[in-house]
Amino acid sequence: MSAARPLLLGLLLLIGLTVLPPEARAERISEIKKTTFAESAARFFTLRDPSLRNALIGSVLMGISCGLLGSFLVVRKLALMGDALSHAVLPGVAFGFLWNMSKDPIAIFVGATVAGLLGAGTVHLIRSTTKHKEDAALGFVLASFFALGVCVITMLNNLPNAQKSGLDKFMFGQAAALGDQDVVLMAVVTALVISVLAIGFKAFALTSFDAGFASAIGFPTQLIHYTLMLLLAFSIVVSLQAVGVVLVSAMLITPAAAAFLLTDRLKPMLALSALFGMAAGAIGSFLSFVGNDMPTGPLMVLAGSAVFAVALLFGPRHGIVARWLRQRSRSGRTRRENTLKALYHVLERREFKGDDVSIRELAEQRRETEVEAKQLARELVRHRLATTNDSGEALYLTPAGWQRACEIVRNHRVWELYLTNDAQYAADHVHDDAEKVEHILGEETVREIEKRLNYATHDPHGKLIPGLADLNAAPFSGRRGARATGYGAHS
Amino acid sequence: MSLIPPFDFQRVFVEPWAEGGALHGWILAMAVLVGMACGLVGNYLLLRRMALIGDAISHSVLPGLVLAFMLAHSRHIGVMFAGALAAGLVTVFLIEFIHKKSRVKPDAAICITFTTLFAIGVVLTSLIDKGGLHIDAECILYGEIAFVPLEPPVKILGRALGPQPVLQMLGVTAGVVVLIVLFYKELLASSFDPGLTASLGFNVTAMHYGLMAALSIVVVSAFEAVGAIMVVAMLIIPGMTAAQLSDHLATRHWLVGVHSILSGLLGLHLSVWLNCSMAGAMVLTGAGFFVLAWLFSPSQGMIHRWRRPDAPGDTVSQFQ
Numbered sequence: 001m002s003a004a005r006p007l008l009l010g011l012l013l014l015i016g017l018t019v020l021p022p023e024a025r026a027e028r029i030s031e032i033k034k035t036t037f038a039e040s041a042a043r044f045f046t047l048r049d050p051s052l053r054n055a056l057i058g059s060v061l062m063g064i065s066c067g068l069l070g071s072f073l074v075v076r077k078l079a080l081m082g083d084a085l086s087h088a089v090l091p092g093v094a095f096g097f098l099w100n101m102s103k104d105p106i107a108i109f110v111g112a113t114v115a116g117l118l119g120a121g122t123v124h125l126i127r128s129t130t131k132h133k134e135d136a137a138l139g140f141v142l143a144s145f146f147a148l149g150v151c152v153i154t155m156l157n158n159l160p161n162a163q164k165s166g167l168d169k170f171m172f173g174q175a176a177a178l179g180d181q182d183v184v185l186m187a188v189v190t191a192l193v194i195s196v197l198a199i200g201f202k203a204f205a206l207t208s209f210d211a212g213f214a215s216a217i218g219f220p221t222q223l224i225h226y227t228l229m230l231l232l233a234f235s236i237v238v239s240l241q242a243v244g245v246v247l248v249s250a251m252l253i254t255p256a257a258a259a260f261l262l263t264d265r266l267k268p269m270l271a272l273s274a275l276f277g278m279a280a281g282a283i284g285s286f287l288s289f290v291g292n293d294m295p296t297g298p299l300m301v302l303a304g305s306a307v308f309a310v311a312l313l314f315g316p317r318h319g320i321v322a323r324w325l326r327q328r329s330r331s332g333r334t335r336r337e338n339t340l341k342a343l344y345h346v347l348e349r350r351e352f353k354g355d356d357v358s359i360r361e362l363a364e365q366r367r368e369t370e371v372e373a374k375q376l377a378r379e380l381v382r383h384r385l386a387t388t389n390d391s392g393e394a395l396y397l398t399p400a401g402w403q404r405a406c407e408i409v410r411n412h413r414v415w416e417l418y419l420t421n422d423a424q425y426a427a428d429h430v431h432d433d434a435e436k437v438e439h440i441l442g443e444e445t446v447r448e449i450e451k452r453l454n455y456a457t458h459d460p461h462g463k464l465i466p467g468l469a470d471l472n473a474a475p476f477s478g479r480r481g482a483r484a485t486g487y488g489a490h491s
Numbered sequence: 492m493s494l495i496p497p498f499d500f501q502r503v504f505v506e507p508w509a510e511g512g513a514l515h516g517w518i519l520a521m522a523v524l525v526g527m528a529c530g531l532v533g534n535y536l537l538l539r540r541m542a543l544i545g546d547a548i549s550h551s552v553l554p555g556l557v558l559a560f561m562l563a564h565s566r567h568i569g570v571m572f573a574g575a576l577a578a579g580l581v582t583v584f585l586i587e588f589i590h591k592k593s594r595v596k597p598d599a600a601i602c603i604t605f606t607t608l609f610a611i612g613v614v615l616t617s618l619i620d621k622g623g624l625h626i627d628a629e630c631i632l633y634g635e636i637a638f639v640p641l642e643p644p645v646k647i648l649g650r651a652l653g654p655q656p657v658l659q660m661l662g663v664t665a666g667v668v669v670l671i672v673l674f675y676k677e678l679l680a681s682s683f684d685p686g687l688t689a690s691l692g693f694n695v696t697a698m699h700y701g702l703m704a705a706l707s708i709v710v711v712s713a714f715e716a717v718g719a720i721m722v723v724a725m726l727i728i729p730g731m732t733a734a735q736l737s738d739h740l741a742t743r744h745w746l747v748g749v750h751s752i753l754s755g756l757l758g759l760h761l762s763v764w765l766n767c768s769m770a771g772a773m774v775l776t777g778a779g780f781f782v783l784a785w786l787f788s789p790s791q792g793m794i795h796r797w798r799r800p801d802a803p804g805d806t807v808s809q810f811q
Contacts, residue, residue: 079598080543087720129793130785135542136731140781142546143724147774150633150721154768155495171632172613246632246720250606257599294617298610305607312593320592 052289054183055175058242059285059300061186062251063277065193065235070256071273072228075208075266079257081123083249084138085229086236088119090149090245093170093237094156103167105181109237116233119145120226146245173244173297175285186238193231197270204228205266242281244297254304255280258311261318280304334439336383339376340405341412341438342366343386343397348463356394406466411438411446413459413466418449420460427460495765503764517640517657519755522773524660525636525713526751528667529722530729532709534743535702537730538682542723543598544583547605548703549710549722551582553612553631556711561619568659572708579707580700582608609719634718634770656715663712667705671744678702679740717770724774728781729754735784735791750780 073082092115096108119141126137153167169177178186197204207214207224215221236248243251255276259269284300291299313320342365346357363373377395380386385401388394397405415434419425425433450456459465507515536545555578556571563570582604589600616627629635644651645658652658671678681688681698689695706726713722733746758773765772786793 074596074599077596077598079596079602083546083602126785129796130735130791132537132731132734133540133542135540136537136727139542139546139723139727140731140778143721143728143774144778144781146720147724147771147778150771151762151765151767151775154633154771155765158766247606247610249602250610253599253602254606257595257603260595260599261593295613298613301606301610302614305603305610308603312589312595318593323592 050180051176051178054178054180055242055285055289055296056282058178058183058186059175059281059296060278061183061190062235062239062242063255063279063281064274065186065190066239066248066251067255067259067274067277068193068197068270069228069232069235070252070254070277071259071266071270072204072208073232073252074256074260075269079249079253080135080138081120081229082232082236082252084123084142085116085119085232086245086248086252087142088145089113089116089233089237089240090146090170091115091152092149093240093245094149094152094167097156097167098152105179105185109185109234112237112240113230113233115145116236117230120229120233149245169244170240171244171246172295173240173242173247173300175242175288175296178241182238182241189234189238193235196227196231200224200227208266242285242296243300244295247297247301250301250304251277251280254301254308258304258308261308261311261315264317276304276307280307332379335376336379336385337404337408337439339366339380340385340397340401341408343395343401344405344409344466356389356396358394359392362395406470408438410466411441413463414446414449414453415441416459416461417453417456417465421453421456430460498764503760507759507763514640515759517654518636518769519759520653521636521639521657521660521716522755522758522769523751524657524664525716525725526729526755526773526777527748528660528664528709529713529725530733530747530751531664531667531671531744532702532706533726533730534733534740534747535678535682536706536726537734538740539702542727543601544586544703545706545710545726546723547586547601548579548582548706549714549726550605550719551608551612552578552707552711552714553719554578554608554615555581555612555707556714557612557615557619561615571711575707575711576704578608579703579710583700583703630715631719633768634716634721636716636769636773639716656712660712660716663709667709670701670705674698674701675741717773721770721774724777728774728777732777732781732784735781735788738790750777754780 070082073079089112092112093108094111095115096111097103099107099111122141123134123137126132126140127134132140156167203214203219203224207219207221211221214224232252236252239248239251256269256273258276259272262272263269280300280303283303284296287299287303288294288296311319314322316322339362342362343357346361346365347355359370359373359377362377363370366373366376368376374392377386377388377392380395380401381388384398385404386398387396389396412434415437416427416430419430419433420427457465457467533542533545536542552575555574555576557574559570559574559577560566585604585608586597586600589595589603590597595603613631616631639656640654642654642656644653645655646652677688677693677698680691681693681695685695688698710722710726713725717725729747729750730743732750733743736746737743754773754777758776759769761767761776762769762772784792787795789795
C-alpha cells in the first residue's frame with residue numbers, strides 16, 4: 001500500500017524521538033503552568049518535556065490509527081457504530097482499573113476491548129432478534145454501557161484507597177497524562193492497524209464498497225467486518241487517554257469525512273484522513289498545553305472540525321464554493337447563449353439583411369427592457385462574442401459569436417426534430433425541452449442525431465436548420481444574404 | 492470484595508424513606524418525570540428511526556445552554572429554553588446542510604455535527620466564569636439528580652411548593668402529555684406514513700420541527716439531572732422496552748409511564764445500595780427491564796420465539 005509508506009516513516013521518526021534524553025524535567029504539565037504563551041509554544045515545539053513529548057507522539061499516533069479506521073467507517077456508513085463503541089468501552093476501562101486498582105495500561109486495554117466487542121455483539125443481537133432498528137440498538141448499547149461504566153466509576157471513587165484513580169481523565173482526555181507505557185501501546189496498536197490494513201487492503205476495500213459481490217466471490221465478509229470492529233475497539237481504547245470517551249468518535253469520523261470530500265479514491269482518502277487526524281491531534285494537544293491544562297479531547301475535535309469545515313467549503317471538486325462557482329458560470333453561459341440565439345432570430349427574421357442588430361431589436365426579441373438588453377450586450381462584448389459601435393446602440397457578432405449562435409440554434413432545431421420524428425412528440429410540445437438541451441448537446445451527439453434524421457434541413461416548425469457551412473462561414477461574408485441554409489443547400 | 496457493599500434490606504429499602512423521606516421523594520419524582528417526558532418523546536423518535544438525532548440534540552444543547560447563559564447573564568428558565576431551542580434547531584439544520592450540500596452521508600453528518608457542538612460547549616464551560624451556572628464536567632457526564640432537592644424551592648403565595656427543577660420538569664411533562672393528547676392522530680400518522688399524512692392535508696414539516704422543539708425542551712430540562720449522555724438512555728430505553736411488549740402506540744405510552752416509575756424507584760434503591768451515581772443506576776435498571784422484556788415478552792420475546800419458531804411475525808400481528 002503506497003500511501004502507508006510515508007506514514008510508516010513518520011511513525012518511526014516519532015518513536016525515535018522518545019529515546020532522546022530529556023533536557024528539562026517536569027513531571028506534570030501543570031507544574032509549568034505559569035509561563036507566557038510564547039514560552040509555552042517554544043517549549044512545545046522543542047519537545048523538551050518528556051510528558052509533553054508523550055502527549056504529542058500519542059496524539060499523532062492516535063490521529064493515524066483513528067484516521068485510517070475512520071475512513072472505512074465513513075465509506076461503510078458505520079459512523080455511529082464508532083460513536084456507540086467508544087461509549088461502550090467505558091465499563092471495560094473501569095473493570096480494567098479494578099483488576100489491580102491501578103491504571104495499568106494492559107489491564108485497561110484488555111477490559112475495554114472486551115467491553116467494546118460485547119457492545120458490538122449486543123448491537124448485532126438486538127438487530128437480529130428484535131424488530132428494533134439499527135439506530136435504537138446503537139443508542140441502547142451506547143447509553144446502557146456508558147451508564148454501567150458511570151456506576152462502576154462512581155463506586156470506585158467512593159472507595160477509600162482509590163481517591164485519585166484519575167479515571168475522570170478518560171472522559172474528556174488529558175494527553176498530558178500519557179505515560180511511556182501508554183505511548184508504547186499506542187505505537188503497537190497503530191503499527192498493527194497499518195499492517196493489517198496493508199495486508200488485507202483488497203479485502204477491506206472490496207467489502208466496503210460491494211459486500212454482496214465480495215461474499216459472492218468467496219471473501220469471508222463477516223470475518224472481515226469483525227476484524228475491522230476489533231481493530232476499531234483497539235484504537236478507540238488506546239485513544240481514550242488522549243481524547244476521552246465522549247469524543248473519540250469525532251476523531252474517527254471527522255478527518256475521514258474531510259478526506260472523503262477531497263478525493264474519490266480509497267488510498268488517497270486513507271492517507272489524507274491519517275494526515276488530518278495527525279494534524280488535529282497535534283493541534284489539540286498544543287492548544288491544551290498552552291491553554292493551561294484544558295481538556296485535550298474537545299480541542300482536538302475542534303481542530304478536526306475546522307479541517308472538515310475548510311474541506312466542505314473549499315474542496316476543489318466537491319466543495320460548496322467550487323460547486324457554487326461552477327453553477328454560476330454555467331448559468332452565465334446559458335444566459336449568453338440565449339442572447340446569441342436572440343440575435344440570430346432577429347437576423348433570421350429580416351432574412352440576414354445587414355449585419356447589425358440594435359439594442360432595441362434585441363430587447364424586443366427577448367421581451368425585456370432596453371436596459372436589460374444593454375447589460376446582455378455588454379456581457380457578450382466582455383466575452384468577445386460581439387462588438388458594439390461607438391454609441392453602443394448596435395451590436396455586431398464576432399466570428400466566434402456567430403458560430404456559437406448557429407450552434408445553439410442548430411442544437412435547438414435538431415433536438416426538436418429528433419423529438420418529433422424519433423420520439424413521437426407532438427410538434428408543439430418540444431420547444432421547452434429543446435430550450436434546455438440546446439446548451440448541453442455536444443458536437444458528437446449532434447452528428448449522431450443529424451445522421452439519424454437523414455440530414456434534414458427543416459425543423460418541425462418549418463424553419464431552416466443552420467448547417468456546417470454556416471457555422472464555418474464568417475458572418476455575412478456576402479455569400480449568404482437571402483436565407484440561412486441547411487445541409488445540402490450550399491451545394 | 493469491598494466494592495459491592497453487602498445487601499442490607501433495612502439500609503437499602505427502609506432507611507431512605509425513614510430518614511430524609513422528602514429528599515428521596517423529590518429525587519424519585521424528578522426521575523419519574525424525566526423518564527416519562529423523555530420516554531413519551533422517545534416513542535416517536537423510535538418510530539421515526541431518529542433515536543440518534545436524540546443523541547445528537549442531547550449533546551448539542553450544552554453549547555446552547557452555555558451561550559445563552561453568557562449572553563443573558565441569567566439562568567432564567569426562559570433563557571435556558573431559548574438556548575436549547577436554538578441549539579436543537581442549529582443541530583438539525585447543520586445535519587441537513589452537511590448531508591444535502593455535500594456527499595457526506597447522514598450518519599457521518601450527525602456524528603460530526605454533535606461532536607463539534609459538544610466540544611464547543613465543553614471548551615466554553617471550562618473557559619467562562621460560571622457564576623450561578625451549575626454545569627461542569629461532572630454534571631455533563633454523571634448528572635446531578637441527587638442534588639435536585641437542594642435547589643431553591645419555588646414559592647407561590649409564600650408557600651414553598653418544591654424544588655425548582657422538579658416543578659419545571661412537571662410542567663414540561665404535562666406539556667408533552669397535552670401535546671400528545673391533542674395531536675395524537677397527526678403524530679401517529681406522520682410517524683408511520685409522512686406521504687399519506689401530507690396528502691391528507693396535515694403539515695408534516697411542522698410536525699417534524701414541533702417534535703424537534705419538544706425534544707430540545709425535554710432534553711434541556713432533563714440535562715442537569717441525568718447528564719448529556721444518559722439523556723439518550725432516558726429517551727430510547729423506555730420506548731424500546733414498551734415496543735417489546737406492545738404494537739399499539741397508546742399502550743406504549745402507558746408502558747413508558749410504568750417503566751419510568753419502576754426504573755426510577757428501583758434505580759434509586761440500587762444507587763443507595765451500591766453507593767453509585769443515581770442517574771447511572773436508574774439507566775441500568777431501565778436497561779435491565781429492557782433485557783427482561785427482550786427475553787420474556789409474551790408476543791415477541793426470545794423465549795417465545797425459541798419455543799414457537801414458526802410463530803406469526805410481528806408485522807402480521809398488528810393487522811389481526
